[in-house]
Amino acid sequence: MSEAVLSQISGPVLRARRRGDFFINEAVAIGERRLLGEVIRIEGEEIVVQVYEDTSGLRPGVPVIGSELPLAIRVGPALLGRIFDGLLRPLSMDIGYYVRPGLSELAPCTFYFEPQVEVGHVLPHGGVFGRILADSAREQRALLAPNIGGRVISIAPSGDIRDDEMVCELETESGERHRVAVSHYWSVRKGRPVAERLLAEQPLLTGQRILDSLFPVARGGKAALPGGFGTGKTVLQESLAKWCDADVIVYVGCGERGNEMAGVLHEFPELEDPRTGRPLMERTVIIANTSNMPVAAREASIYTGLTVAEYFRDQGLHVALMADSTSRWAEALREVSGRLGELPGEGGYPAYLSSRLADFYERAARVTTLGGDEGSLTLIGAVSPPSGDFSEPVTTHTKRYVRCFWALDQSRAQSRFFPAVHPLTSYSEDVEDLTPWWEREGNTEWPRIRRRFLTLVEQQAHIERMARIIGKDALPPKQRLTLLAAELVSDGFLRQSSFSLTDRYCSPARQTAMMRLIDRFITLAEKAVEQEIDIERIQKMAILRRLRRMGEELGDNQLAHYKLLGTRLEAEFAHLVGEAGRAG
Amino acid sequence: MRGNLYASGNITRIDGPLIFLKRSVNVGLNEAVAVIGQDGQARTGRIAALDEEYMTVEVLESTEGLSLSNTRVRFTGRTPHFDVGPGILGRIFDGIGRVRDGGPPVPAEHSLRIDGMAINPAARGKPSDFIETGITTIDLMNSLVRGQKLPIFSGGGLPHDRIAVQIAGRARLRGQEAGDFALVFVGIGVPHHTAESFRRAMENSGALEHTVMFLNHASESSTQRLLTPRFALTAAEYLAFVEGRHVLVIMTDMTNYCEALREVSASHGEIPSRKGYPGYMYSDLAALYERAGTLRDHPGSLTQLPILTMPSDDISHPIPDLTGYITEGQIVLDRELDRKGIYPPVKVLPSLSRLMKDGTGEGYTDPDHPALASQIYAAYARAAQVRVLASVVGEEGLPAVDRQYLGFGDAFETAIIHQEDSRTLEESMAAAWKLLNMLPRDELSRLSDAQIERHLTA
Numbered sequence A: 001m002s003e004a005v006l007s008q009i010s011g012p013v014l015r016a017r018r019r020g021d022f023f024i025n026e027a028v029a030i031g032e033r034r035l036l037g038e039v040i041r042i043e044g045e046e047i048v049v050q051v052y053e054d055t056s057g058l059r060p061g062v063p064v065i066g067s068e069l070p071l072a073i074r075v076g077p078a079l080l081g082r083i084f085d086g087l088l089r090p091l092s093m094d095i096g097y098y099v100r101p102g103l104s105e106l107a108p109c110t111f112y113f114e115p116q117v118e119v120g121h122v123l124p125h126g127g128v129f130g131r132i133l134a135d136s137a138r139e140q141r142a143l144l145a146p147n148i149g150g151r152v153i154s155i156a157p158s159g160d161i162r163d164d165e166m167v168c169e170l171e172t173e174s175g176e177r178h179r180v181a182v183s184h185y186w187s188v189r190k191g192r193p194v195a196e197r198l199l200a201e202q203p204l205l206t207g208q209r210i211l212d213s214l215f216p217v218a219r220g221g222k223a224a225l226p227g228g229f230g231t232g233k234t235v236l237q238e239s240l241a242k243w244c245d246a247d248v249i250v251y252v253g254c255g256e257r258g259n260e261m262a263g264v265l266h267e268f269p270e271l272e273d274p275r276t277g278r279p280l281m282e283r284t285v286i287i288a289n290t291s292n293m294p295v296a297a298r299e300a301s302i303y304t305g306l307t308v309a310e311y312f313r314d315q316g317l318h319v320a321l322m323a324d325s326t327s328r329w330a331e332a333l334r335e336v337s338g339r340l341g342e343l344p345g346e347g348g349y350p351a352y353l354s355s356r357l358a359d360f361y362e363r364a365a366r367v368t369t370l371g372g373d374e375g376s377l378t379l380i381g382a383v384s385p386p387s388g389d390f391s392e393p394v395t396t397h398t399k400r401y402v403r404c405f406w407a408l409d410q411s412r413a414q415s416r417f418f419p420a421v422h423p424l425t426s427y428s429e430d431v432e433d434l435t436p437w438w439e440r441e442g443n444t445e446w447p448r449i450r451r452r453f454l455t456l457v458e459q460q461a462h463i464e465r466m467a468r469i470i471g472k473d474a475l476p477p478k479q480r481l482t483l484l485a486a487e488l489v490s491d492g493f494l495r496q497s498s499f500s501l502t503d504r505y506c507s508p509a510r511q512t513a514m515m516r517l518i519d520r521f522i523t524l525a526e527k528a529v530e531q532e533i534d535i536e537r538i539q540k541m542a543i544l545r546r547l548r549r550m551g552e553e554l555g556d557n558q559l560a561h562y563k564l565l566g567t568r569l570e571a572e573f574a575h576l577v578g579e580a581g582r583a584g
Numbered sequence B: 001m002r003g004n005l006y007a008s009g010n011i012t013r014i015d016g017p018l019i020f021l022k023r024s025v026n027v028g029l030n031e032a033v034a035v036i037g038q039d040g041q042a043r044t045g046r047i048a049a050l051d052e053e054y055m056t057v058e059v060l061e062s063t064e065g066l067s068l069s070n071t072r073v074r075f076t077g078r079t080p081h082f083d084v085g086p087g088i089l090g091r092i093f094d095g096i097g098r099v100r101d102g103g104p105p106v107p108a109e110h111s112l113r114i115d116g117m118a119i120n121p122a123a124r125g126k127p128s129d130f131i132e133t134g135i136t137t138i139d140l141m142n143s144l145v146r147g148q149k150l151p152i153f154s155g156g157g158l159p160h161d162r163i164a165v166q167i168a169g170r171a172r173l174r175g176q177e178a179g180d181f182a183l184v185f186v187g188i189g190v191p192h193h194t195a196e197s198f199r200r201a202m203e204n205s206g207a208l209e210h211t212v213m214f215l216n217h218a219s220e221s222s223t224q225r226l227l228t229p230r231f232a233l234t235a236a237e238y239l240a241f242v243e244g245r246h247v248l249v250i251m252t253d254m255t256n257y258c259e260a261l262r263e264v265s266a267s268h269g270e271i272p273s274r275k276g277y278p279g280y281m282y283s284d285l286a287a288l289y290e291r292a293g294t295l296r297d298h299p300g301s302l303t304q305l306p307i308l309t310m311p312s313d314d315i316s317h318p319i320p321d322l323t324g325y326i327t328e329g330q331i332v333l334d335r336e337l338d339r340k341g342i343y344p345p346v347k348v349l350p351s352l353s354r355l356m357k358d359g360t361g362e363g364y365t366d367p368d369h370p371a372l373a374s375q376i377y378a379a380y381a382r383a384a385q386v387r388v389l390a391s392v393v394g395e396e397g398l399p400a401v402d403r404q405y406l407g408f409g410d411a412f413e414t415a416i417i418h419q420e421d422s423r424t425l426e427e428s429m430a431a432a433w434k435l436l437n438m439l440p441r442d443e444l445s446r447l448s449d450a451q452i453e454r455h456l457t458a
């Protein structure tokens, strides 16, 4: 093992005089407490190391020991349901009330293992060799590391095993022998290879109407969520983590609040996955580097999250990774870059910010795994632009690489209109790919109604500008109806509180029902206006209030009531038109 | 123990707050040192960088009068610590934890790192104890809970101090555990009279023996300002998590803290980020604000009420902007309301309490509290929009509903925001329900039929 001796330290970056060879990205242990670091530069006899923990107390002369391995994490069946720091070291109550330097990785756990291959069987790289069963988590697969494959020489029988125990022996084509466990190490800096990247064809259903129905993201897609402070990034990310139809959620709390992480930990075990009935925590992995934890580890936390997410994808699962916030990660890049004396670019960020963002979002995909299954990784990144100004570097670069842009709007948030996703500044490039899916689900008119809603909101903005000049009272009835209709779309469809028990999740079937009702109301109201029925009378229709509140009042277990609402809607309009006919 | 080790005559360079000296002692990074000049006075410093030959000491006070030959450095052998004990209550300290009230030194029972330690997120409790401040725009619309960090975004000349004193007084009274309460007042670069009037207010309310004060005066070195909240929060953590008290920390003025950070960063020759503030200001502020909270299965809580003055009343300035990204909401004060004589002049639209959802509603306050707050927000936001419209086309061009909103907006400011006396939450809610009668029922889409039935008069 190579050794070096610390020669210079300031903040989280140190230099050490090396004896022996080190390589870039090699993990090192520093001093008695074996603080974790990574080699980020080699300059002749000196190495430069980024330290992932508080460096207080370090001094020249302290040993820096190479691990001969890249900075890597151990992925395996024990990850689900737990919270880790940015380098995948567990943060349970066991470590005490405070995070101290020198944490250690997760201790081995025991699982029930069932082999799925026999001696003689030839496994592809990254292939599946067994199943892992646990009481409190979903069934998982025992995977080979993506760089290992070969003929099975021995395999353990069914039974309890430790996740670091060698349960299978392989011989590669070249005759090399490997013994493997159900968990393995993988570099956090290296994407896990796949057999093939596939086109998107199914939405990641989020249960949020404004996303699923207006700006859908595909499984394997990539979305950004920019917004100033208090616009609802975190609440929306958490809602997605709770209700989206992924099999596994990796939630990366990157440089944000400790209380938010704690909130997830308190809440998720109590909530049920609407699809499986199991506690949500069982499908969730949390990676937390809160804003007061070491900055260098913040930079690593995103890659740790990606590696964990790809590991689950490789099991043939649909995985969604939420990163809150990618801006803190970019700032960590900036800080470390500054300490290395690199030339600052735009906004002080290093010139490679853009390519790092590109690499990050590029890892989202629907794939055929090495083992031959279909899996996907959807990436959803929050962006925190200074002063809520979307023209800053992180937002603008992010926009180039994502397909869905969910722009959060300050003034909506201030009037407590949530989610504050602005329908006019947001977009999704996945719409076309996903239209067939909605049609198959029975929402045959999805593209038309979607367009109609968006057009209304756009016209509303236009008419309101005009009303500022001529006064609302002077608007012709048709335009006043447009305002009414747009408000109905906003209030009755787009607004959805994450804290409402009935409305925090909205199934596709309910979204379809709500969309149709509002669409129908608008059609009938337009007809009524054409028949010169006074707009004020439409405004006073009792059904209107029911439509504006249906999201909160009629949950997913009351789908039949939406039919009744439809009947009422027809009846009220018939009455209105009839009355007008009699009067005229 | 290196506690008594001295180095002298090894100093090669003094540059602003930095002293470079030959590494004659085996010290570690961030260790605290005392730098003693010819005047015999000890200035606090810390080891900022080390290499094989040299060490860099950052002096956290003025380096005035130091020379290469007559300066000695004493090493403490550990990162900066603060000695605390039950005796700190009722006492006044300077910005770096030295007794400032002329009394005897405080008997130390614990010696704690002033930088604290990051709370393990898995060990945090869930803050949910509602604090009734008596202020409607806070209690009803932006509720404060124990363990929250909720800053006041103010401006020069606005009555933030009065509001802070009012909250401090009420927070103490709530709940049966009034005796377990403590208050930490942190004056950062504040004029003498601010600190003095706070002290007097606490004295009058009989809370002085539950109060600890840390005062860094405007005339004192700005580098010390960076330490003041760290000493104060160390004391607060001791009171909260060792003694198990409910601690409210009032820190004013965080803008002075950020200015000091900018100044010190510039003197280090660091590349500045927005408006000259260092790129790490977010993390630096977070290291302070994240010290608020509660611990799982552990008594005590640490609530922070930082006050900052927004330069040019601009909420998008880096100081309020970064703060808002870290804290759990903000209470924004408004000059226009203040000019109209409205007290407390809380600008409700940009104000927010992120933890309100955890401490209000069924089982916490009133089941209808969240819906009422949401409705009031929606209606007032609409009123604000209509106002803009009316200022252009005049009230005559508005439909009848919009004119009702205008009336609602005005009444909201004079009857809800403005208050002569403290209100209980029930009184605040009653006033709000009453006000909603001004609007047509159809408009109240955030309320259920049952809520309308229950609370609005026919």
Ligand SMILES: Nc1ncnc2c1ncn2[C@@H]1O[C@H](COP(=O)(O)OP(=O)(O)O)[C@@H](O)[C@H]1O
Pocket (backbone or CB within 6 Å): A227, A228, A229, A230, A231, A232, A233, A234, A235, A236, A418, A419, A420, A496, A497, A498, A499, B352, B353, B354, B355, B357
């Ligand atoms: N979808 C939502 N439903 C209800 N309330 C929300 C929603 N999104 C945001 N909020 C409210 O806005 C506050 C701020 O949201 P948050 O997600 O913390 O903002 P950000 O992360 O953008 O700073 C929350 O505390 C909550 O009160």
Ligand SMILES: [Mg+2]
Pocket (backbone or CB within 6 Å): A233, A234, A235, A256, A324
């Ligand atoms: Mg957030």
